Amino acid sequence: MATSEWWQKAVIYQIYPKSFNDSNGDGIGDLPGITAKLDYLKALGVDALWISPIYASPQVDSGYDISNYRVIDPRFGTNEDLYRLITEAHTRNIKVIMDLVANHTSDQHVWFQQSRQSRNNYFSDFYIWRDPRPDGSAPSNWGSYFGGSAWEYEPMRKQYYLHYFAKEQPDLNWENPLVREAVYDLMRFWKAHGVDGWRMDVISGISKFTDFPDYPTPNNESFVVGALHANGPRLHEFLQEMNQEVLTPFAMMSVGEAPGSTAHNARQFVDHTRRELNMVFTFDHMDIDHDHNAPFPEKFHPLPFDLVKLKHSLSEWQNILFEHGWNTLYFENHDQPRVISRWGDDQQYRYQSATAFATVLHGLQGTPYVFEGEEIGMTNAYNFELADYNDIEVTNTAKMLGTAVTGLSATELLAAAHKISRDNARTPMQWDATANAGFTSGQPWLKMNANYATINVATDRQQTQSIFAYYQQLIQLRHNAEWVTAGKYQLLLATDPQLFAYTRTYHDHSWLIVANLSSANAATTALQQALGKQQCGQLLVQNYPARQTLAAPLQPYEALIAELK
CATH class of the missing domain: 3.20.20.80 (Glycosidases)
Known part of the structure; x- marks a missing residue:
């Protein structure tokens, strides 16, 4: 890349x-x-x-x-x-x-204040509303990240609205194209005032599994937070649309907060050929x-x-x-x-x-x-x-x-x-x-x-x-x-309980990054064996003075970056 x-x-x-x-x-x-x-x-x-x-x-x-x-x-x-x-x-x-x-707003936002009033105004579908179950309870057992149910009853509409976080933070309905355009428009507004990019809060949650199936409750929990809270079926479609409408035309950097994502599915967000986001927070x-x-x-x-x-x-x-x-x-x-x-x-x-x-x-x-x-x-x-x-x-x-x-x-x-x-x-x-x-x-x-x-x-x-x-x-x-930017990464000593050591290799040259992440001295014998014939050359960064080789143990929390020769 x-x-x-x-x-x-x-x-x-x-x-x-x-x-x-x-x-x-x-x-x-x-x-x-x-x-x-x-x-x-x-x-x-x-x-x-x-x-x-x-x-x-x-x-x-x-x-x-x-x-x-x-x-x-x-x-x-x-x-x-x-x-x-x-x-x-x-x-x-x-x-x-x-x-x-953009996953949610305050319940004091004018969009929600209008949406809660009726089922047939311009903002009615800006949020996610569902009817109660026959017994009057919440539409599903989905839980809030902050505890309790992710559903809150609104008497004016006689419906529940979804909130992944506090009940004062109703989730936006990204299925509604009017919502998406409203978000893109506010992004353009801030670009016009000089903003260079966006960190996107819980962006992996904007697409919902709209049938809201109950989670299994093996621990008899009343409300459950799980995998269905993120990575919904239209997520990448929405991000590609955002990229096309705002990010690429205005050259805005993007980093998404993506709870529920793994290194494997993160490639869907950040592979530059997909034109979604520049990076995500793991x-x-x-x-x-x-x-x-x-x-x-x-x-x-x-x-x-x-x-x-x-x-x-x-x-x-x-x-x-x-x-x-x-x-x-x-x-x-x-x-x-x-x-x-x-x-x-x-x-x-x-x-x-x-x-x-x-x-x-x-x-x-x-x-x-x-x-x-x-x-x-x-x-x-x-x-x-x-x-x-x-x-x-x-x-x-x-x-x-x-x-x-x-x-x-x-x-x-x-x-x-x-x-x-x-x-x-x-x-x-x-x-x-x-x-x-x-x-x-x-x-x-x-x-x-x-x-x-x-x-x-x-x-x-x-x-x-x-x-x-x-x-x-x-x-x-x-x-x-x-x-530092382009070198290939290789982990050394994967199971060592004290040392985090790895190399970065670029154009046939390698560099060692190693840290003793413990409060006890850490032997370097295994590290030297892993490096083989490679030896420490110039030390570029070190947090203990006077080290020239890896012969002596690393002291508590000692760290260094060295060119290998």
């Missing part, structure tokens, strides 16, 4: 606006706050910003419930603030990617610590980190998409906790953990995504009590405590939330050691992580061991070394 598109050599930085930088002291991050930090992002070296939703919203699900797609929510500023941000970013050669939430590698046999929600029953599973998942995507599509590379985003707290050691080996996981990720083929704070090694927030959480997954689960549904006590839920909750990523950005980490002069919308006095941008950039500086090296390597 040719590697000539700008996004193939790019590193994209995700901003969760509410938590990035507050310019007016109201405790909520905003667009002028982002604009004020563009020089910081330029210094890091990133090529584009993905900005999580900033549209008008009641904020039931942190802005993923949109009530007006063409208006910026006043919490974040104005449309003019966004236009200025785009202009200022472009002057620094930084592109702007917006979030497209969830495979982020689910390796989910206990799929646990009660709902399974993510709050986390399993220990399993490096072998991680290697298998990432390798499968590298191999299957090579020359057939393009990977997204990430460990953190607004829906994932901090990777060093989840799978690494954020105490004794915080610098080493942060740089080791970064090395593994940034050596792969694909486009890396850096989530705000990841570049300074921000950690999970262990100072939260259950009452401090804003994450709807935690708050909904807390309401079910004491029932047979979750199988969790309050103590167990808190421990799981400390490890896996989305709020671990959403705590405000830690800029310096002043009050509220320099994020706001007011009261932060979400509790601060207690460690901001020691973990912050200002402190990190002054350190000899600076995580920010290490990320700069990785980003520069991607920009300058063609093998």
Whole structure:
């Protein structure tokens, strides 16, 4: 596959606006706050910003419930603030990617307010309505990702509407061509104002299995979330139409969030000959610590980190998409906790953990995504009590405590939330050691992580061991070394429980990427045997000083990238 598109050599930085930088002291991050930090992002070296939703919203699900797609929510500023941000970013050669939430809207959107009123107006079929069963119950046993039924009864229509997420987030009916054209039109609107591309929220869910068959319920569950929630029969038809109508004509980058997708069916999304999307976010590698046999929600029953599973998942995507599509590379985003707290050691080996996981990720083929704070090694927030959480997954689960549904006590839920909750990523950005980490002069919308006095941008950039500086090296390597973009991947030591090692080969030259993802020394004997006659040449990146060969064991979370000779 040719590697000539700008996004193939790019590193994209995700901003969760509410938590990035507050310019007016109201405790909520905003667009002028982002604009004020563009020089910081330029210094890091990133090529584009993905900005999580900033549209008008009641904020039931942190802005993923949109009530007006063409208006910026006043919490974040104005449309003019966004236009200025785009202009200022472009002057620094930084592109702007917006979030497209097209599976559902807010129930406060005018489309839904009209749709709920009757079965025979212009908007009646903008959403998915079904009659009750004869006994008055929901049309099927489909569950919401946030718990409970995916169906909500609307007395005005005497029907149920479908919502994969909160009941305030009704799903759009993509079977209706008027809905599709309305979505394409809002995409054109933002392109006209300079937006360079789209991250598409849960895009694999837009096509439904419209007969809504009941799921089997082997555990006697009332409501089930399963495979039928994604990859419906017309999904790829809809994406090809979107590509034809908007993406290709306006040269807009696209990355889809695709729950329920595997490396095999991902090729349907991203093979350039199919003209759908440029790349999709995989969830495979982020689910390796989910206990799929646990009660709902399974993510709050986390399993220990399993490096072998991680290697298998990432390798499968590298191999299957090579020359057939393009990977997204990430460990953190607004829906994932901090990777060093989840799978690494954020105490004794915080610098080493942060740089080791970064090395593994940034050596792969694909486009890396850096989530705000990841570049300074921000950690999970262990100072939260259950009452401090804003994450709807935690708050909904807390309401079910004491029932047979979750199988969790309050103590167990808190421990799981400390490890896996989305709020671990959403705590405000830690800029310096002043009050509220320099994020706001007011009261932060979400509790601060207690460690901001020691973990912050200002402190990190002054350190000899600076995580920010290490990320700069990785980003520069991607920009300058063609093998990072185009080289073939080969996993080494697939079953080794400590070492993640692989090679990238391009034009008869090879490079080694290796990290010890454990807190114990890791012998390198098997690695040297796997490399055979190849020896380490020039070390391009390393997070421990003074290593020249692979003779000595790798120290805890030691990582390096070396040319092989």
